[in-house]
Structure formats: C-alpha cells, structure tokens
Amino acid sequence: MIKVDNLSYSFPQKDLYNKISFTLEDDQHCAFIGTSGSGKSTLIDIIMDPEKYVFDGTLEIDPNCRIGYVSQFSQLDKIKETTVFEYICEDFIKLQNEIASICAEMETSSDIDTLLIKYQEALEALDAIGGDDFESNLNKKLNLANLNKLKDLTISELSGGQFKLIQVIKEMLNSPHLMIMDEPDVFLDFENLNSLRNLINSHKGIMLVITHNRYLLNHCFNKIIHLENLELQEFDGSYIDYNFSLLQTKIELQELAIADNEEIERNEHIINRLRERAEITGETAAGRYLKGKMKFLERLEARRIKTPFIEIKQPYIRLTTNNPIEETIALKVNDYSVSFDDTLLENINFEIKSNDKVAIIGLNGTGKTTLLRDIFKNNNPAIEIDPHIEIAYLSQLQGEILNESNTILEEFLDAGFKTYEDVESYISNYGFDEEIINQKIGSLSGGEKNILQLAKVSASKSNMLLLDEPISHLDTYSQIALEKAISNYNGAILMISHDYYSIINCVDYVLIIEDKTIRRMSMRKFRKMIYAKYFDKDYLEIEQKKRAVEIKIETALKNTDFELAKVLSEELESLIKLL
Template identity: 30%
Template sequence: MILACQNINKAFGTDVILKNASFHMEDREKAAVVGINGAGKSTLLKIIIGEMEADSGEVVLAKGKTIGYLAQHQDLNSDHTIYQELLTVKQDVIDLETRIREIEAQMKELSGTALDMALEQYTRMNHEFELKNGYAYKSEVVGVLKGLGFEEEEFEKHVNKLSGGQKTRVSLGKLLLSHPDLIMLDEPTNHLDMNSIAWLETFLLNYDGAVLVVAHDRYFLNRIATKIIEIDAGEVTTFQGNYSDYAAKKSQLREARMHAWLNQQREIKHQEEVIQKLKSFNREKSIKRAESREKMLDKMDILEKPTEVRSEMHITLEPKVVSGNDVLTVEGLSKSFGSQTLFTDLNFDVKRGERVALIGNNGTGKTTILKILNGLLEADSGSFTLGSKVHIGYYDQEHHVLHPEKTLFEEISDAYPDLDNTTIRSTLAAFLFTGDDVFKRISELSGGERGRVSLAKLMLSEANFLILDEPTNHLDIVSKEILEQALNRYTGTVLYVSHDRYFINTTATRILDLTGGQLVNYIGNYDYYLEKHDILTPKTQNPELPEAKAAEPESAGKLDWKQQKEEQARQRKRENDFKKTEAEIFDLETRDGEIDQLLTQESVYTNVAECMKLHKEKEAIAARLEILYEQWEALAQ
C-alpha cells in the first residue's frame, strides 16, 4: 500500500465537504476521484499533498515514497525556455554527467592507487548514470514535450511568455519527468488536444508508479482507471473498475437504495395506520399494542431518501420551426492570420437532423470556422449558405454572447423581452440559479456558471440549428450527461467543436476532422473515427520536399471527401428506404387487422361478395408483406 486516507473530515463553515472519508491506494494502482462540481475533489487532493489541513483524520504515505502533484491552475514563473525548464528536472543527471566527464579528464593524469580509486568511482557513477536513464534523458525530455503537443520550434519559447494552458502543460511535463511514486493530477486534460490526451493515457497506463487523478473526461477515465473514488454529499465510496463500470454499479446501488427506502416508507405508513386504528378502539389491550408498535418505530433506523438521478440541471432543446433539409452548405472556405494559413478550400454541408462534430488539434482553426458561420469573423475566400427557415443558436466557449455588466435576470429578460418574471425565474432555476442568485452579475460568475447561463439562453432560443463551441467545458459529469441526453432528443441540427471524446462518441452522427488544412469526413461516432482514421487521413507530406509534395495531401483529402460524400448519399438513401419500408409494413399490418375486425361483423360475413373481396385483399397484403419483411431485414443489416 502506498497511500491511506483514514476518516478525513473537512468543512468550510457550515458547508461539510468530506465526512469520514477513507480509502487506500496500492503500488502502481490507477485511481480516479469523481463527483459533481464543488463536491470536494480538489480539496481532497490538497489535503493529501499537505497544502490544506483536514479538520480531523489522517493521511498516511508509505515510508520513502514520493508524491508529485499538478493543480488545475499553474502560475509558473521562469526565465528559462520550455526545453531548459524541463531539463531542470534532470539536474541531478546533468550534474552526474558533468562529474563523470571531470573524472575522465582526471584519470589521464593519474596512476597506481589513485587511478584505481578513480576508476572505481567512475564505474560506480556510470552505473548510477545508467540507472537514471542518463544516456537517453535528452530524448526523454523531447518525447514528453512532443507528447504534450509542443512543436520543436516552440522549445525555445520563454516560459514567462506562455499562456496559462501552455504553462500547465510545461508543469505537467516536469511532473511526469520527475517519476514520483504517486502522481496526483487535477484535471490534466483541460489544456490538451486529443493527440496529447491519447499520449498521456498511454504514458500513465505504462507508468510504473501509482496515479490518482481528478477528471471529467470519461473517455480518459475509462482508459486509465481501475478504481473510482466517488465523493457524493461528503461521503466517499470506492468502486472497482473504470468509469463505465462505476456508472453501472452506481445506478444499481441507487435503484436498490430507492427500493429499500420506498419499502421502509410503506412499512412506516402501514404501522402508523395500524397504530391509529388500535388507538381508536380505545381499549387497554389495543392501546398497549399501539404503544408497542410506536416503540418499534422509534427504534427503526430511518433510511435517508436517495438523491434523484440527475436532479441537477434541467435542459430541454426543441426547435420552434422545422428547417429545410439542406441546413448548411460551405464552399471554398479559406482563412489565414498573417503568415499562418489555417485552412484552404474547405467544402462541406450539413443536413437536417445531423449532429456533426468538428475535431482537430489545437490551433487548426475549428473555432474560427464556427465564428465565420456566426458572422463574427470574415473568411478570406469562399462562402457559406444557410438553408430554408434555418435559425441559429450559438454557444460560445468564451461566453462572449453574455454581457458582464448585466445580472442573470437582465441577461435573460433583455434577450427575451416577451418572457414574464415567473418564466425567467423558472428557467434560471432549471439551471440551478435560485433566490438572490438571479441578481448576480455575469462578471461575478465562475466558468461553469457562465456555461449554464449560456445553455439557458440556448434553450430559450428555440433554434433549429445549434452551433456549439466546447459546450462541455466547465461542466461536471452529471451535467454533461444531461446535455448529451438533451442533444440526442433534439430534433434539429447540431454542429459543434469538442475535445470531449466520450461526449462526441455519445452524440455525433458524423465527424469532420480538420487536419493539414483540409477536412476528412467520417460517417459515424468517435469509435468509428478511431477505426477509420489511419485509412482516411491524408498522409503527411515530406517536410524536405514541400513544393513537390504540397498537392498530394490536398488531392488525397479531396478524393476521400468525394468517396465519403458518395457513401453518405448511399447511407441517406438506405435510411430513407428503411423508413419507407417500415411505414408501408405498419400501414399494411394495420389494414390487415382492420379486415379481421370487418370479417367478424354479421353484415360482412353474411355478404359473400364482400367476404371474397376482403379475403383477396388479405392475400395481396400477405404477399406484399412477405416481400417487405425480406426487404426490411436486408436494409436493417
């Protein structure tokens, strides 16, 4: 065992965060802490690392073991370049290498006993150098930097000039290179693109120490976690398995607890009714029996009512008007910022009812595309066309659609002046803003709270085409699942940018991958994308021959696009044929049932001509249904 937390208690005023929290971790175990925003996940990590004191309880770290901790927010100050900053972790190896070189130089001047002693020291230090991976420490640093999404030309950037997200990645790189016995990470995927997250997953899976991570990325948790530590209303419960295992077990437990609570409530009500009845008899024996039952009730351990499933945010998305089938057509779209070309000659369309995820590495231009479609940026060339009766609802990850100086109530009432006060308050309450919360200014809200206000405005818009930029940022897992369900029920059209692979896998019907300045189309969810990625992604051009090879990825991308468009058209035709076949089967089976009802009526079964006519119709229906059933089965496959 490397770590044990025993009966940890922590409260802030009257707000109890942790109640007798206990769990342990074994060497090399990979565990995740989950819970809603504000549950106390970060607090627990800070107590373990010693940044915060528990009110009571004990944290025990195995003797001689080390902990490395990465907080959510990093304020890294350094005059070093990115590469130099990561090298500081290897200072002991660098010092050892310097000392080895010094001894090599000294040995040239030594002889006899002094040479023997120096040689012995040289051998010992070389062995230590090898154990510390000294011969490969530079390539290890480069590998971590590239894995975390830094290009080689960025290695010489100074740390003090980096963004907050880049500083967090540098801090993460330093932590991984330090090889502590226990790595603790608080939301490590927030500032990583998909490739970097996949690299981090592989690194942690193969790491020979233990890992304790707080994350809302369920795909990440499914890949690395073998144990889930849940914080729910201050209570800490441990579940074996990954996130999906935990979610299934949690659902079963909640159902069992609800069943037990309902049974107990029924029993209590029954006993109270019996007690009242016995007392109403007003006889000595009946009163004694009533008192006996009352004592039994008093001794009963009353179960707490389990929290309702998803009793948090309530979101309903429904368009007011149905759009035309062609929702969006983009032709020849290009955009550059100075000498940096993001994309050229992008062509794609979106049909009614599709949920299209736009993915790609950081800096490829995904958010730029959404801003162009919303009229917030102008394209350098190309055009886009919205279809008939298309009404856009836009969710901006930076929440520029909100007004910092307004209160929540004003934000909603000014955007939707026809709404009465009760409707506005009810809407805000559905997104967890109650009482005086509605008079908070937007500027006072956290990122998660601003996200909920933006979602509230989106719901009220009744738009039939939702354009969403990182809609799951700052949402806890429960809120993400609520949003996923709302989008899957939504009858309009969705185009969104997201790094949340679980969210994409659950909601997307199609994926557009922005890579190499071009789009590659995948007709399916994230699992399908992973399956087909290597086949459909244009091959990277040879950097040594930029002129000769520049056209190759473009032509490959266009070819893939054409193939995918043809496949998409075939898929739509199959879906339409499937729906038509199902509809005809339903109509014929309904008519067949109607004929059976008619044949039971005396006015019909006594009329020979009418009977023969109906029997012939039934035979025709049976023959047609036989064909349709085979057709349906083939289309279903």
Template identity: 25%
Template sequence: MSLLTITDLTIRIAGRPLLEDASLSVDPGRKIGLIGKNGAGKSTLLGAIAGDISPDSGTITLANRATMGRVKQETPSGNTSLIDTVLEGDIERTKLLHEAETATDPTRIADIHERLIAIDAHTAPARAGAILSGLGFDQEAQLKPVSDFSGGWRMRVSLATALFLNPDLLLLDEPTNHLDIEATLWLESWLAKFSGAAIIVSHDRSLLDNTVDAIAHLDQLKLSLTPGGYDNFVRIRTEKMLQQNRMAERVAAQRAHMQSFVDRFRAKATKAKQAQARLKALERLPQIDSVVEDTPTRFSFPEPQPLPPPMITLDQVTLGYDGRVVLQGLNQRLDNEDRIALLGQNGRGKSTFAKLLAGRLEPMSGSYNHSSKLKIGYFAQHQADELVLTDTPVDHMARAMPDATPVAVRAQLARFGLDADRAENRVSELSGGEKARLLLALSTREAPHLLILDEPTNHLDLDARDALIRALAEFNGAVILISHDSHLVESVADRFWLVENQTISPFEGDMAEYKEWLTERARKARSENSERIKTNQKEKSEHKPELSAAQRRQERKEQTRALAPLRKKGRDAEEQLTRIAKEKQQIETKLADPNLYETSNSDEIVALNTHLSALNAKQEEIEEVWLEIQTELENSLMQ
C-alpha cells in the same frame, strides 16, 4: 502498506462543510478516479493532499520518502523553452547538473555522477520530449519559448512537467480540459503504463474507464470506494440503491404488519403478552431509509422553426487570419438534423471553421451561403471571459432578450438547471459548470437551427454531461461538435469531418476506428523516427576513428556502468513477474475449489476475482516495461 492514508478528514470552506469524517486509503500503484458533483469538494481535497489547504480535523499521511506530483495552478511563462521548462521541473536533476559544473572535490564529483546515473538523468531530455510530443508539441515547438503559447497550451506544459517527474503519487485535476482527442488518448495510454499511484479528478468517462481501477465518490461529505472504472461504479451503485430500497420496503411492510397487530390487540388481555412481544420486536427492527436521489440534472433546447434545405453551403472557401491561411478548398454542405463532429489536433482549424459558421469570421475567398432565416447558437469556452462578474445570470439573459418577460428570461435559464437561487448569484460566485450552463442558455435563447458546440463539457460534471447528451438527442436542429470527450462524440455525432492539412474531409468510420487510425499513425511516426536515429548512428559510426584496445576496454566499462541501472530495473521487473505469477496461482487454486462456493459468501469470491483482475493488469504492465527495458538494452549494445 498504504502510500496515502486519509483518516476522519473534515474540511470547511467559509463555514460550509465539504468533507466530514471522510477516509480513504491509496495503495502503491493504484489509480483512483475521484468523482462528485460540481462544488462537492474534489479540488479542495486534492489541495489538502498536496498541503495547500489545512483540514479542520483528521489526518493526511503520505508514506516516508514518497514523492508527489501535481499540475501547478499557475501556468509557466517567460522565455525558457518548453523542453527546458519541463526538465527544470526535476529540481534534483537541475541542482546536480549545476553542481557538476562547479564541484572540484573528486569524491563529490563521483557521487554526483553516480546519482545522475541512478535517476536516469541522461535519458531525461528524451523522456521529456516524448511527453511533450504526446501532448501535441512537435520538436520545433519544444524549442520555442513558453511565452509564444496561449494559456491552454501552457497548461499542457504544466501537465507534461507533472508527468515527467514520474512521482509515487500523481494528483490530476481535470487533466483533459485543455487536450484534444489525440492528446487525451495519449494520456490514457501513458497513465495505463504509469507504475505510480494516481488520484484523478475527471468528468471524462472514457478516461475513467480506461485508466483507473477504482472510483472514489465524494457524496454527502463522505468518500466511498468502488472497484473498477466508471461504468462499473454506476452498475454497482444502482444495484446497491435498488437493494437498499427493496430492503427498506420489506422492513416498512414488516413494521406496518407488527404495528397493526399491536394496535388491534394491545387492549385485549388474552393478547397483551403477544402485543408486548411485537412492540419489542418493532424496536429491534433496523432503521433502513429509502435512497433519496438528488434531483436529476435536465437540459432542454428550444424547438427551432422549420427551415428548407440546404442550411449552409461552402464553395472553395479559404479561411485565415491576417493573410495567413488556416483552411482552404472547403466545399461543405450542412442540412437540418446533421450531427457532425470535427476531429483533428488542436491548432489545425476546428475552431476557425466554427467561427466561420457562427458568422464570427469572414472567408478570405470563396462563397459561404446560408438561409436568410437561419439562426445559429454558438458555444465556446472562451466566452466565459466575456461574462460580467458583478452581474447575475438573470442580468445577462435580460440583456440578451430585451423584449422577453421576466418569466421567459427565467424559463430560459431554468432549461439548463439555473434555478431561482443560482440565477440570482453573481457570476463571480458561480462554479465553472454553472458558467457553462449560463453560456448554453445564452447561446440557445433564439431557438437556433444550428448548434455549434466548441468544448461544451470542460466544466460540466458527469450528470450534466449526460443531461447534455439527452437534450441533444431530443434537439431537432443540426449540431456541429468539437470535443475531446469521446463518450460525448460517440453519443451525439453520426458523421465525422477530419480537419487536417489545411482542409476538411469526411472520415469514414466511427470513433473506435478513428482511435485505431490515430494509434497506427503514431506507431508509424515512432518507427520512422527510430529509423532516422539508426541511420544517423550508422553514419556517425562509419566516420568514427578506430579506437585502440585500451580505449575500447574503457568504452566497454563506461557502457557497462551506464547500463547498470537499466539492467537492475530489468531484474526487478523479472522478480515482480515471478511474485505475481505465484500469487495468481494461489488465487486461481482457491477459485477452482468447489468448497469455496459452498462455504464462503459472495463477498469473498468477488474479492478474489477483483484481486485476480488487478494482478492480471499489473502483470501486463510489468511485462510491457520489461520488454521496453530489453529493447533499450539491445539498442544500446548495438550502438
């Protein structure tokens, strides 16, 4: 039975159709990546599923008693700590805990505590803390009030709350926009283990390839579903387009041949019957249109003038704000055509270093030298706040290029896909992706030798991201890149600098090795934390007073009762593994039968292989859950 069913859905915004008779079915546990061009209606569809938007026609049906989680659009605020903000997101737990403090009826008190055990209320603080930690908040930060953090970090708290609820259906809209690579990798790992279903709007290719098992493509007002990640979607879509074009060409040639016969022999009495038969055959030929692709997105950077090396040198530079040191001991050199990605967690100083290079921040000490002819293009997402909402892209570019002709102004905008129509729209009417294009056009108007790109892809769709990669490959200047998009980093950078411990040092390796390094570091941190917990528990047990036999029996009863839900989860996982093993055996038996390949069409074979792959992935997921349960049971019994 489907968890979510969308049937013949039509949605119009301000009279413009975004979806028309679109349908989609989401099974329990299935993770779907929702893609489409900027403005296609992806966020609108999520809003309709969540109940925020009423469709013009069609139905959206969620299974009975199914829970739904979504990152709230408004960021949390106030003096509540991060950990308490996340915990309060579980409304049922919060109400039960409050009622437990005031209830007097013994039966109701028992019911409350039984329900708290059933929903694992006692593990909630640990689960919430683990999620916040994965998203970049250490234990000290988790105890600070939300008001201490900026908007981007507050969005992480909203994301943490949605993940903490562990719903049957999770709706995520660009969840990596405010994350660094470390937090993005953690989110990928979390989603891979998540047992519920998810619909994820994302332009992050790595996230889509590593977490979803199907792609829903919103195109031409319809939804089409393709199994696999984004790379598989591109491959299948390309094959379908080529096949459709070849079929259209064959039918067109056949049609032309028949029409030629009819035209030649229609008037001849001896051939009239044959001509009439060909006319009827012509009418029966299917109407197959060639695939008309959208105009491909293209970006291009102005060509910089030659510049003698070195471009920039730093000697013992210290950076910071209001006397507080952020980075120190910097001894870097930049040359023409350097392609360097800055790696490291948010808040470690990547953007601070970018501001120094861009001339937006003076060193606290040390020397920063560069060529007098050096031109720098600096892109940062926060610059969107500096745009004048009532002005058009043409207005902004004309002010930035006061000596340029109107043709040159429009040509610079056109380099980034802002054509005549979009260039005349007010900024308030532009999408996030169109604003990003405007910022790219503004930051490169002087043909810079050095491009500093601080999260340039946050609002760009997949086509625009590919266009940016192609344009950077053709660019002859140097690039400093800060991005959570590992596909972009892998495609653009050939050197990596790690920003950590108040300094910048080379990272000798590629992105795959960096991810492995992060994973190993996280594993060590968990291991050290586990050892600390065991040591604390041991110290507590050594100082624990001796219990009487009756007290020990009561303690064992309480422990048995507390562990009952966990043991039930373990049994459920074992039953699931047994069912999956039987189903796999049935499919493998079918695939091993030679008759299948003689009597069945390829669609059935593909469907069987796809189902088998899904079962293998589900088996790995449940095995990992089962192992975690057994480990938790063993640890609890050892205490």
C-alpha cells in the same frame, strides 16, 4: 501513504464533505470522480496546501512528500517563447547551474564547509529527480506521447493539447511521490488522448486524477474514489467493475425500498386508525398500542437506505427553440480561408441543413474554434446564414459567454429573465440549488460553468447552436444528459468535439479537418477511421453494447421490473468480462 480521516469542510454557501476518509498507497492509480461542484478540486487544494484551509479531521502526508500537479487550466503567458526542452527541464537545468556555480565558488572561497553542504544538498535534489538519467527519461516520455519532434519548438508553437501533455511530462520527470492531475484530458484530440493514456499507465508511483473521460476511466485506473452528496467511498478495482457494482446495488436497494415503502404505508394506515380509536374511546391499551406502532414506524423510517452514490442528482438538460423551421440550408460556407502566422484553413466549402447535427473533428490546433467563432460573428463574406436562423454559442473559454463577476442570478436577469423566482425555477432543472443563486460565477467549478452555459444557450431558444467542446469539464451523468438533449433538439447543431461517445450518440455526420481543408464523412466511415487510427474496434463496439444494456436496466428499474433488471444485469456482466 496519504491518509485522510473524518475530514469535514464547508464553504459559506454549502457544505462539501461530511467526515470523509480514504487512503492512497504506493503504485495506486486512482480516478477521483463525482458530479460537478461536489468539491473534487477543493479536496485536491487541501491535500496540496493543508495549512491554507480550516477543516475538521486529519490529513496525514509526509512533509517531504514531493507533489507533481497538472491544473485543468493551462497557463501559457509567461513561457510562450521557452523551448519545450527548456520548459520540461527547468528544474533539472536550474540544479545543474547551481552545482556548476557552487563548484566555481569553491575555487576561490575560504568557507568550503558551507559550500560542501550546499553542494551535497543540490546533488541530492538532482538525484531525487533522476538527474543521471534525466535526458534519457525525457526522450522515453516524449516518444511514449508521440511528441519527440517537438523538443526544440517553442511553447507558443504548440497546440493546447500538445502543451497539456508537455505539462504532464514535466511533472512526471520530476519524480513526484504523489502525482495529481485535475482534468488533464480536457480538449485533447483522439491522438493526444491516447498519448495521455500511455503516460498515465507508464507512471510509477501514487497518482490521483480528476477525470470524467470515459475512455481514460476504462483504461487507466486500479482504484476509484467517488465523492457524492457530502460523502465518499473507495473502491479497489477498475472503473468498469465499480460501475457494475453500483448498478447491482441500485437494483437491490430499489427492490428493498419498495418493500419498505409498502410496510411504512401499511403502518401509517394502522396508526391513523389507532389514533382515531384512542381519541374516541380514551382506552389506555389503545394508547399504548398506538405508541408502540409509532416507535416501530420511526425505526422503519430510520432504516430507509441512504444512497448517496446510487441516487445521484442528474441535471435535466433541455435544448429548445421557439422558432423551428422547415428543412432548408441554415449555413453555407464558400471558399473560407483563415491564416495567422501560417495558413490554418483554405478553400473550405460545406453547408448545414436546418435540422442537421454535425461534429467538426480534427487534431488540436487545426482551426476548428476559429471557424466556429467566425460563423458566430457572421461578418465574413465566405459565410452565409439563413435570415430565419438565430444562433447561440457555447465557448470552450467559459468567460467569453459568462460574466464571471456576475452572480448566477445577475447573469440570467441580464439574459432576459424577469424575476428571482423565474431564475430560481429555471436553473434548478440544471442542478443548481437556491442556496447558490447569489454565488459568483467565478467561484463555480469548470463543470458547473459549462452546465450554466448550456442553461443560457437553451434559454435563448435559438434554432442553431454552435457548441465548442460542450462535453468538456462535465461529469459523466451530465455528459449523458447532454447527449440526450442534443439528440432531441429540434434545430441545427454544429459542435466541436473530441469525445468519441458524444459524437457516436448524437450526430448525423462529421466534418473532418485534414491538410487545411474540410471534408464530410459518414458515421460509418468515421467509425472505421477511429478503429484504424486511434481506438480498439472490439473495445468500442462492446462499450456501445454495454451502454445499450445499461439504458435497458434503467428503464426496467423505472418500471419496477426487477426480474428483468436482474436478467439484464447478467447480460451486462458478460459484456464487462469481454472488456
């Protein structure tokens, strides 16, 4: 068991946690959720290396606890020419070689006792990671992830998504007591996302996963830890049930809050009248009555319900253009081809109109990002862009667009903002408080960097946006805000996405890359393909109906129509039972 009790921690720029507590027990698969920048990755760092941090409260974890860890950032440089088998089996091979070396040394050494101790320790370490069944377990995991054909390839031959899954398999095969993963789903295509789901659900042991992926959240976890506004709450159950309980609580609390506000307003009016009377007449009784009413008002104010998990600050993402143009061909691609060691794309032809919203889809490693970068650079004769089109680009490699050594203030002054006040006013809409305007961009979370990229893209007022995995790293609230912004944008959008929800909710059609070429696909055919190849049709259709009802509930709450919200809540509950 891992136990965190009354833990508080702060950065110089902001507080992260205020006396948070939770436990993780055997076989719990826990999703760790919360808005971008709330401190999820930092809390994981504290769990993995508590000696490095100065915090209040206690963290109880067995010193012999083996922790498996998969970072949100892949590190390929040092292992590119290692085979997949060698990479996954690194610890296993190392221990086997160590045992062989000790055995060879025993043949000539006089200090057998010391060598026997080393031999026993190495055997125990090998046994701890399932040494006898290691290769059998490896083959099972590779088959589960549909990666069995990759075992003899070098790491450099893998796509980013495939390498992410290989990292997960490596950590799982070392039999950790606690498996931690920080956004392992980022950039995974539909097929690899299903593989990750299978790996998570097959794992025996405690698991703590930071994820914002709605598909994984709905299919993989039996516990939720939600970190928000310095506080944390636990929920034993599925993410779907947790979300429903939050929505029910929100309906109840908003109804109570209106009653409280009316009572506070009525008492404030009485107090004002009593104060005027006491000042005019000087009556002692009036003064005592006034003090009594003021104490009662203080109690009312104090009992105002604090809702850190209900009133979540959602960013206001707005994609705007100063130069919308009448419908025309904004982008034309004729006979485009690209090769590295092998041909990625050949004889590619398509065009995008000035108000089209289009998603490029395809498996990891099929050339989507290369194509988008070439369009942005606009120096390939196969690419033709209308002269009235101004392009802005969001990269999945955030350092390409953001100077991570800049502060937020410096970044936006460099982008053309004139004053501190202009920058502060603008980025506050995106959820950045004034206190962190002088914070280095490199210290922000992945989600905060993507929100900052979106703010910078919007500030450019361009009339065509190239978005490479814009949903990546974003929390679910920001994902929904971005979907609305894309839908409302008065220009052309070409985006790479592996997120089913953002594609369904935002775009007019998709361009699918298969067999080194691109073809246009209607949304109806896209849905049909997704149902046939990747995800359950009933689940996805019910999920879409569920989202529509949730939006209706939000609208009812804005209109303070609590009776309608309660009726819709019952409709929502019936849909959840189907899921």
